[in-house]
Amino acid sequence: MDAAVLHALGKPPRCEQFPDPIAGDDEVIVHVHAASLKPIDKQLAGGSHYASPHDFPLVCGSDGVGHLSDGQRVFFGGARAPYGAMAQRTVVRRAFSFPVPQEVDDETAAALPNPGVSAWLTLAFRAKLVPGENVLILGATGVTGKLAVKVAKLLGAGRVVAAGRNQQALSTLHLLGADAIICLDASAKELGEAFVREAGQAGFQVVIDYVWGSPAEAFLAAITRKEFGVITSETRFVQVGESAGPSISLPAAVLRSTALTILGTAGIPPRNVLVDALQKVMAHAASGELRIETERVPLADIENAWQRDVQRRRLVIIP
Numbered sequence: 001m002d003a004a005v006l007h008a009l010g011k012p013p014r015c016e017q018f019p020d021p022i023a024g025d026d027e028v029i030v031h032v033h034a035a036s037l038k039p040i041d042k043q044l045a046g047g048s049h050y051a052s053p054h055d056f057p058l059v060c061g062s063d064g065v066g067h068l069s070d071g072q073r074v075f076f077g078g079a080r081a082p083y084g085a086m087a088q089r090t091v092v093r094r095a096f097s098f099p100v101p102q103e104v105d106d107e108t109a110a111a112l113p114n115p116g117v118s119a120w121l122t123l124a125f126r127a128k129l130v131p132g133e134n135v136l137i138l139g140a141t142g143v144t145g146k147l148a149v150k151v152a153k154l155l156g157a158g159r160v161v162a163a164g165r166n167q168q169a170l171s172t173l174h175l176l177g178a179d180a181i182i183c184l185d186a187s188a189k190e191l192g193e194a195f196v197r198e199a200g201q202a203g204f205q206v207v208i209d210y211v212w213g214s215p216a217e218a219f220l221a222a223i224t225r226k227e228f229g230v231i232t233s234e235t236r237f238v239q240v241g242e243s244a245g246p247s248i249s250l251p252a253a254v255l256r257s258t259a260l261t262i263l264g265t266a267g268i269p270p271r272n273v274l275v276d277a278l279q280k281v282m283a284h285a286a287s288g289e290l291r292i293e294t295e296r297v298p299l300a301d302i303e304n305a306w307q308r309d310v311q312r313r314r315l316v317i318i319p
Contacts, residue, residue, distance in 0.1 A: 002319060003059045003087035004302040009047035012306035013060045013086070015299050021083050021091035028068050028094050030076050034110035035064030035085035037297070037305060037315040045306075053081070060302075061085030061317070065100060065109040073100045075113055075278070086302065088319040095271075098278060101286040107294040108285055111314035115144035116281040116290055117274070118240075118265075119151045119208075125273055126263055127206045127238050131156030134202055136195075138184070138219065139210030139243060141169035143292065143314060146176060148208055150290060153177035157206075161198045163215065169312060184215045184244070191215065195222040207237040213245025220250065225257035234259040 003018035023029050043049040045060055063077035064085035074097040079090045100109045123129045135152045139145045141164030152160045153176070162173040163182035170181045182194045195218065203223075209216055216239075223235065237260060254260065268274065284290040293313035297305045305315050 001088040002299055004061060004084070004299060004317065005057050006045050006053075006060050007057050009045065009052060011045075012303045013045065015302050018057070018059055018087060021080070021089055023091050024080075026094050027080065027091050028097055030064075030066040030068060030074065030090050030092060030097065032064050032066040032085060032087060032090060032319050033073075033106040034066075034296075035061040035317045035319075036111040036114065036294075037086075037317055038062070038114055040114075042306070055082065058082035059084035059087045059090070061087070061090075063110075063114060064090075064317075065106050066090075068097065073102075073109075074098055075100050075109055075282075086299065086317050086319070088299075098275070098282075101282055103286040104282060107296060107316045108292060109282075110316050111294045112147075112285055112290065112292045113278055113281060115292070115314075116147050116151070116285070117277045119144055119148040120155075120277045120281055121269060121273070122208055122238050122240055122265060123148065123151055123155055123206070124277070125269055126265060127208065127236050129155050129157060129206050132158040133205035134159040134161075134199075135206045135208065136161045136163065136198075136204040136219070137208050137210070138163050138215050139241060140164045140173060140178070140181075141166040142210060142243070142311060144240075145210050146173065146312075147290065147292070148210075149173055149178050150176040152206075152208075154284060154289065159202075161204070166312070184211070188214065188218050188221075191218040192222040195219050199223070203233045204235055205233055207235060209237060209239050210241035211244035212239060212242040212248060214248075215244050217248050220248075220254045220260075223258050223260070224251070224254050231259045234261065236261050236263065238263045238265065240265055 004013040005016040006013040061084035140162035162178040
C-alpha cells in the first residue's frame with residue numbers, strides 16, 4: 001500500500017510502499033479517506049516531542065477518517081506502530097474508532113477533531129468554564145485559537161476577547177463570536193493597557209494561552225495588583241502552546257497579589273471525557289456551528305506538503 005513513510009527523525013516522510021497491516025485481537029483495519037497534517041505530527045517526526053518515535057521505518061499521521069470493513073465511516077486515532085494515519089490502510093484498536101455524522105464531510109472529519117476537541121477540553125475540562133464567565137484567548141488567530149473563540153461562545157461564555165498577531169485574521173473573529181480583539185504586536189505597555197481595558201471591572205475568569213512568551217508576561221503584569229485589595233474573582237490561566245516563546249519570567253508578586261491559578265493541558269483526559277468532547281464537536285460540525293478551513297493534498301505530494309508553512313488552515317492528506 002502507499003504510505004507516508006518516515007526513515008529518520010528530522011526528515012520529511014516520503015510516499016512509498018509499506019506492508020499492509022493485519023488486525024489483531026480487538027483491532028480493526030481502517031481504509032483511510034483523509035488524514036490531517038498537524039503541528040504535533042511534525043513535532044513527533046522532528047524529534048521535538050516527548051513522544052517522538054525511536055524505531056524506523058514508520059508511517060506518519062496521528063488520526064484521520066476512513067471506513068471499516070463493514071462500511072461504517074469512522075474517525076480514528078492511535079494507530080498501532082509502525083502504522084499511522086497517512087496511508088491507504090492502517091490498524092487501530094476498535095475502541096479508538098468513532099462513528100462520524102453523515103453531514104460531516106471527510107476533510108472536516110479528519111481536520112476538525114484534533115484542534116476542536118483540544119479547544120473544547122481546554123475550556124470545559126481544564127478551565128471548567130462556567131456560563132457567563134469572561135474569557136481571553138491569547139493566540140486566537142491560529143487554527144485552534146479560532147475554534148476556541150467559537151467553542152467558548154458555545155459553552156456560554158459571557159464575553160470573549162480574542163488576542164492575536166495577524167491583523168487580517170483578527171478582523172474576522174467577530175464572526176465567530178469575539179466581543180473584542182487585541183493585537184499582540186503592540187508594545188508591552190500598550191498591550192498591558194489593552195488587557196486592563198478589556199478586562200474591565202469583572203476581569204477574566206478564564207485565559208487560554210496558545211502563545212506564552214512576552215504576551216503572557218504582559219498579561220500577568222497587567223493583572224498584578226499594586227496595593228492590598230479584596231479579591232472578587234479568580235483567573236484560571238490554561239497554558240497550551242508556546243508560539244511566542246518557550247519560557248517566561250514570573251515575578252512572585254503576580255502570584256501573591258492576584259487570585260491566579262496556572263494550569264497545563266495535562267495530557268490525555270479519561271476516555272469518557274474525551275469521547276464526550278469528540279461527540280459534541282462532531283455534533284456542532286454537523287449543524288454547521290463549528291467549521292475549519294482545509295486544503296486537500298494527495299498522499300503522493302506528502303514530502304512537499306510537509307515542508308510548507310500553513311498556519312490558518314489544515315492540510316488534509318488524501319491517500
